[in-house]
Amino acid sequence: MRDGRLAGKTVLISGGASGIGLATAQRALAHGAHVAVGDVDVAAGERAARETPGLHFVRLDVTSDASWRDAVDEVRTRFRRIDGLVNNAGIMLLGDIESLSDDDWQRTQRVNVDGVFYGCRHAVRAMRDHGGSIVNLSSVSGLIGGHNMLAYNASKGAVRLLTKSVALHCARKQYGIRCNSVHPTFVDTPMYQNTLAAARDPERLRTNLLAQVPLGRPAEAREIADLILYLLSDESAFVTGAEMVIDGGMTAQ
Ligand SMILES: NC(=O)c1ccc[n+]([C@@H]2O[C@H](COP(=O)([O-])OP(=O)(O)OC[C@H]3O[C@@H](n4cnc5c(N)ncnc54)[C@H](O)[C@@H]3O)[C@@H](O)[C@H]2O)c1
Numbered sequence: 001m002r003d004g005r006l007a008g009k010t011v012l013i014s015g016g017a018s019g020i021g022l023a024t025a026q027r028a029l030a031h032g033a034h035v036a037v038g039d040v041d042v043a044a045g046e047r048a049a050r051e052t053p054g055l056h057f058v059r060l061d062v063t064s065d066a067s068w069r070d071a072v073d074e075v076r077t078r079f080r081r082i083d084g085l086v087n088n089a090g091i092m093l094l095g096d097i098e099s100l101s102d103d104d105w106q107r108t109q110r111v112n113v114d115g116v117f118y119g120c121r122h123a124v125r126a127m128r129d130h131g132g133s134i135v136n137l138s139s140v141s142g143l144i145g146g147h148n149m150l151a152y153n154a155s156k157g158a159v160r161l162l163t164k165s166v167a168l169h170c171a172r173k174q175y176g177i178r179c180n181s182v183h184p185t186f187v188d189t190p191m192y193q194n195t196l197a198a199a200r201d202p203e204r205l206r207t208n209l210l211a212q213v214p215l216g217r218p219a220e221a222r223e224i225a226d227l228i229l230y231l232l233s234d235e236s237a238f239v240t241g242a243e244m245v246i247d248g249g250m251t252a253q
Pocket residue numbers: 014015016017018019020021038039040041044060061062063087088089090091092111137138139140183184185186187188189190191192
């Protein structure tokens with residue numbers, strides 16, 4: 001049964017063909033929203049739309065301003081408006097200050113930072129007449145560093161403060177648009193699984209990673225989706241510019 005927490009709202013989720021984005025799409029649909037997922041992986045996006053009744057897929061490469069414009073226009077044409085944007089698309093390429101290549105640095109900033117910048121700009125344009133909610137996926141890696149996460153740390157730290165600037169601008173303009181960041185630790189998605197699989201000893205890495213989490217397990221994508229759902233809904237009407245940590249106690253230590 002739809003309980004209507006997002007009834008009447010239309011939400012666009014970048015990187016929504018997989019992981020946290022797809023879980024958020026499914027939760028938002030169950031709570032009464034019209035939902036479009038945008039992704040650069042067209043096969044995965046079309047499969048998600050086929051397998052999830054009511055889900056609409058749009059092609060979106062978050063690194064391209066023109067692609068954002070087309071995707072947002074397509075969603076507005078189909079559903080008449082956009083009330084929520086989840087800037088969820090992201091990549092994680094490992095490397096430290098001595099080993100990271102120029103290409104991995106630039107690709108990370110293109111997707112994780114430029115993508116969120118363009119997304120926020122188009123969302124403000126689409127929502128400034130009636131208000132809405134922007135949710136940006138940062139990470140605990142936007143709050144604390146890791147020796148081999150140079151590009152990812154820098155990108156997720158940028159998302160944290162980019163979010164606050166957008167929130168303050170929209171408040172000053174009285175657009176009724178809120179903007180918040182979400183900071184998960186390890187979440188059991190393809191990103192996490194692929195990182196483990198690429199390690200020399202995946203089980204050892206898994207044990208080491210989870211030793212940092214007081215609750216002793218990775219989050220499920222659905223648990224992050226529930227927090228995003230709250231931020232998209234009117235229940236969070238007084239929450240803007242906030243950094244919502246969801247990390248099983250990791251950064252409390
Ligand atoms: N999984 C974790 O442990 C974890 C922890 C903290 C934060 N996060 C963040 O949460 C977000 C989602 O992560 P996930 O674990 O669900 O990852 P995922 O790899 O399962 O999904 C990411 C999606 O983004 C899409 N994508 C990548 N580049 C894109 C582009 N240029 N344009 C459009 N789509 C693009 C991919 O095709 C994929 O569908 C990311 O921003 C990630 O950094 C993940």
